[in-house]
Amino acid sequence: MHSLDNLKKELSSVVKATTFSQYKFSESLGHGVLELPKEDIVPVIRFLRETGKFDFLMDVCGVDYPERQKRFDVVYHLFSSKTYQRLRIKVALAEGEEIDSITPFWKGANWFERETFDMFGIRFRGHPNLIKLLTHHQFVGHPLRKDYDADAQQHCDSALPIHFEPDPNYVEDGRSLVPLNIGPSHPATHGTLRVMVELDGEKIHRANVELGYLHRCFEKMAETHPYNQVIPYTDRLNYCSAPLNNVAYCKTVERLLGVEVPPKAQAMRIILSELARVIDHIVCIGANAVDLGALTTFFHLFTYREKVYTLFEKLCGARLTVALTRIGGMAQDAPPGWFNDVMQTVKEIRKGVDELDTLLSGNKIWIQRTQGVGAISADEAIAWGYTGPCLRAAGVSLDLRKADPYYMYGQLDFEVPIGSTGDVYDRYLVRVAEMRESLKIVEQVCKNIPEGDYTIRDRGIVLPEKKDVYGNIEGLMNHFMLIIKGLRPPVGEIYDATEGANGELGFYLVSDGSGRPYRLHVRPPCFAIYQSFSQQVTGGLVADVISVLGSMNLIAGELDR
Amino acid sequence: MNASTGSTAASASTSVGGTSVKDAQLEELSRSFAFTTRLDDIIAWGRKNSLWPMPYGTACCGIELMSVMGPKYDLARFGAEVVRFSPRQADLLIVAGTITEKMAPILVHIYQQMLDPKYVISMGACASSGGFYRAYHVLQGIDKVIPVDVFVPGCPPTPEAVLDGVLALQRLIATHQPRPWKDNWKAPDYAQLG
Numbered sequence: 176m177h178s179l180d181n182l183k184k185e186l187s188s189v190v191k192a193t194t195f196s197q198y199k200f201s202e203s204l205g206h207g208v209l210e211l212p213k214e215d216i217v218p219v220i221r222f223l224r225e226t227g228k229f230d231f232l233m234d235v236c237g238v239d240y241p242e243r244q245k246r247f248d249v250v251y252h253l254f255s256s257k258t259y260q261r262l263r264i265k266v267a268l269a270e271g272e273e274i275d276s277i278t279p280f281w282k283g284a285n286w287f288e289r290e291t292f293d294m295f296g297i298r299f300r301g302h303p304n305l306i307k308l309l310t311h312h313q314f315v316g317h318p319l320r321k322d323y324d325a326d327a328q329q330h331c332d333s334a335l336p337i338h339f340e341p342d343p344n345y346v347e348d349g350r351s352l353v354p355l356n357i358g359p360s361h362p363a364t365h366g367t368l369r370v371m372v373e374l375d376g377e378k379i380h381r382a383n384v385e386l387g388y389l390h391r392c393f394e395k396m397a398e399t400h401p402y403n404q405v406i407p408y409t410d411r412l413n414y415c416s417a418p419l420n421n422v423a424y425c426k427t428v429e430r431l432l433g434v435e436v437p438p439k440a441q442a443m444r445i446i447l448s449e450l451a452r453v454i455d456h457i458v459c460i461g462a463n464a465v466d467l468g469a470l471t472t473f474f475h476l477f478t479y480r481e482k483v484y485t486l487f488e489k490l491c492g493a494r495l496t497v498a499l500t501r502i503g504g505m506a507q508d509a510p511p512g513w514f515n516d517v518m519q520t521v522k523e524i525r526k527g528v529d530e531l532d533t534l535l536s537g538n539k540i541w542i543q544r545t546q547g548v549g550a551i552s553a554d555e556a557i558a559w560g561y562t563g564p565c566l567r568a569a570g571v572s573l574d575l576r577k578a579d580p581y582y583m584y585g586q587l588d589f590e591v592p593i594g595s596t597g598d599v600y601d602r603y604l605v606r607v608a609e610m611r612e613s614l615k616i617v618e619q620v621c622k623n624i625p626e627g628d629y630t631i632r633d634r635g636i637v638l639p640e641k642k643d644v645y646g647n648i649e650g651l652m653n654h655f656m657l658i659i660k661g662l663r664p665p666v667g668e669i670y671d672a673t674e675g676a677n678g679e680l681g682f683y684l685v686s687d688g689s690g691r692p693y694r695l696h697v698r699p700p701c702f703a704i705y706q707s708f709s710q711q712v713t714g715g716l717v718a719d720v721i722s723v724l725g726s727m728n729l730i731a732g733e734l735d736r
Numbered sequence: 737m738n739a740s741t742g743s744t745a746a747s748a749s750t751s752v753g754g755t756s757v758k759d760a761q762l763e764e765l766s767r768s769f770a771f772t773t774r775l776d777d778i779i780a781w782g783r784k785n786s787l788w789p790m791p792y793g794t795a796c797c798g799i800e801l802m803s804v805m806g807p808k809y810d811l812a813r814f815g816a817e818v819v820r821f822s823p824r825q826a827d828l829l830i831v832a833g834t835i836t837e838k839m840a841p842i843l844v845h846i847y848q849q850m851l852d853p854k855y856v857i858s859m860g861a862c863a864s865s866g867g868f869y870r871a872y873h874v875l876q877g878i879d880k881v882i883p884v885d886v887f888v889p890g891c892p893p894t895p896e897a898v899l900d901g902v903l904a905l906q907r908l909i910a911t912h913q914p915r916p917w918k919d920n921w922k923a924p925d926y927a928q929l930g
Contacts, residue, residue: 235791311837325870327878329874330840331840332841333835333926334845359839365798366794366795367839387836387873388834389836395872408868458799458802477806481808484803678862
């Protein structure tokens with residue numbers, strides 16, 4: 176609260192007094208909230224950015240309230256890597272009103288604003304390229320508006336030709352350039368990414384990317400499902416590390432509900448999260464290496480990934496998309512001996528990571544293909560909104576497990592590995608080191624599994640056990656009410672973030688007190704990182720495109736949602 | 737197509753292993769190393785055991801498909817390990833993952849580039865029906881745009897289920913099942929090749 180008062184005082188000297196009276200300051204679940212008129216967004220953002228009060232723009236999104244006179248909210252989430260404080264800025268807009276783009280202050284605002292335009296039709300004045308981002312080019316309307324039906328499909332019958340972002344500085348100098356299209360179905364893109372480049376010989380003259388080939392309407396689906404039924408959808412965001420998404424989503428809802436999960440559930444969540452982080456890094460490194468010709472790494476590492484999947488299977492029967500958490504705890508307890516199995520597997524994986532280190536870290540070809548490729552400075556990375564291993568490879572030691580420890584992370588002993596140049600090789604090294612740290616965490620937690628229940632037993636939140644549903648009338652009624660009406664968080668909103676495998680995985684949830692989220696927005700880490708791709712590869716060799724693409728660990732499910 | 741390999745020796749004499757042999761001898765000799773079959777059977781046998789898949793991995797199922805190809809489940813055991821990323825070199829299209837409306841025209845385009853005989857496996861709930869994405873941007877099943885031979889259920893299907901799907905396709909090929917969905921398929925209007 177103290178910092179919010181400071182902010183209030185400082186802002187009052189920056190902006191005009193007439194508009195300042197319209198500012199509303201409040202505190203919401205540990206985050207500062209600032210509501211301001213649309214004219215003031217640029218001066219306020221400039222002030223916050225240039226004074227270094229907040230160095231990260233984490234997210235920009237929209238919310239639609241059709242019954243309000245000013246129908247839309249544009250919501251900005253800022254974060255400071257020095258004080259670890261967060262600030263939410265909200266601006267109300269009526270239909271047809273425009274707001275100034277904040278891309279001059281944070282390059283990373285680009286795609287977030289484009290997405291908000293695509294989803295809500297909110298126009299950002301001064302945005303360099305305000306066109307659709309996720310929906311296809313023939314799509315009419317703005318799907319996240321409340322008056323757009325969730326299942327109103329619109330067919331598409333063509334793909335866009337190769338295109339580039341408008342650039343006022345671009346001059347055609349008569350050289351003959353070769354256009355090249357990669358994807359959206361290409362082995363090196365591991366998913367549905369489309370990269371378009373213009374080549375001058377082997378060199379990339381300019382580049383562009385197209386998104387949306389896996390836009391599965393996660394946010395709209397979340398609005399049409401009860402809270403617990405959203406969990407399987409979160410699995411399919413970053414499907415390489417599904418438990419991390421489960422945990423992040425459930426943690427968000429639990430914070431809004433004001434409940435804390437029991438220690439045993441926390442321990443299980445940490446184990447699942449860290450194992451998921453390891454296999455996510457395995458997929459990233461394995462696929463990155465296979466694209467550069469190192470097939471052995473891929474096959475070798477996937478053996479260990481299978482071992483982790485075997486553990487998941489033992490726990491719940493599913494391998495990839497586990498949906499293991501529930502709001503309030505876990506879906507079920509671990510079977511007897513499971514934690515010992517985890518310990519055993521951790522030992523094996525550790526050996527695998529060492530072998531990976533031997534295979535790649537000193538490998539001449541690997542080093543030549545990755546060192547100095549895709550290098551990015553810390554400032555650039557922050558301006559783009561990098562988080563996670565890619566940011567840490569650039570030398571910024573920011574890990575939410577340390578910065579803003581949740582669950583038991585504060586009491587665990589682990590390091591945050593960082594690199595220095597931010598190139599593909601450093602990203603690889605950071606990931607390898609992180610795998611070791613994650614294994615360390617899993618071991619520490621497994622050695623001291625807390626006693627007690629795996630879920631809270633609040634009747635308004637968690638389903639009763641099967642024996643109670645079948646055995647007594649209270650259980651039956653409780654079950655019926657929860658299934659029919661769903662759990663209902665209080666009216667309010669929350670932004671909660673966890674450290675995903677790719678970086679900050681944030682959920683912004685608006686609750687209207689009903690059984691379904693009014694609005695659920697995901698801040699996907701690789702979305703922010705991928706924005707910088709065109710700039711990173713321009714001027715480099717075409718072969719390096721593949722190297723950089725692999726190192727960013729782009730998961731289409733999370734990128735396009 | 738009833739020619740049997742055992743009765744093809746029509747010439748008066750031929751040379752086997754450098755020595756000249758008579759017809760009767762050849763007949764005798766052939767019994768020791770040849771067997772008779774129908775030509776289309778042996779072609780089907782070859783086809784079913786050397787499917788060259790093109791993995792069209794778009795989402796979570798694509799990740800599970802990696803496991804199918806990987807060391808533990810090892811699709812190579814069924815002769816389908818030669819993964820081709822060019823549709824022109826593949827005869828089996830494995831659609832693994834959600835196909836969105838935006839992706840649909842590209843999927844049709846890829847399918848059209850494959851040479852006959854060609855087969856399609858739809859892996860997982862999303863590819864088969866849109867799955868639980870009853871949503872504004874998701875194609876509600878790839879059979880709306882291309883013919884599908886085998887649907888594999890699951891979200892995502894276990895690697896065992898995908899192997900089962902490949903085996904089902906092999907049976908379909910080996911037994912010369914009619915494929916009306918393929919024979920009567922017409923490309924969507926926008927994809928009519930001029």
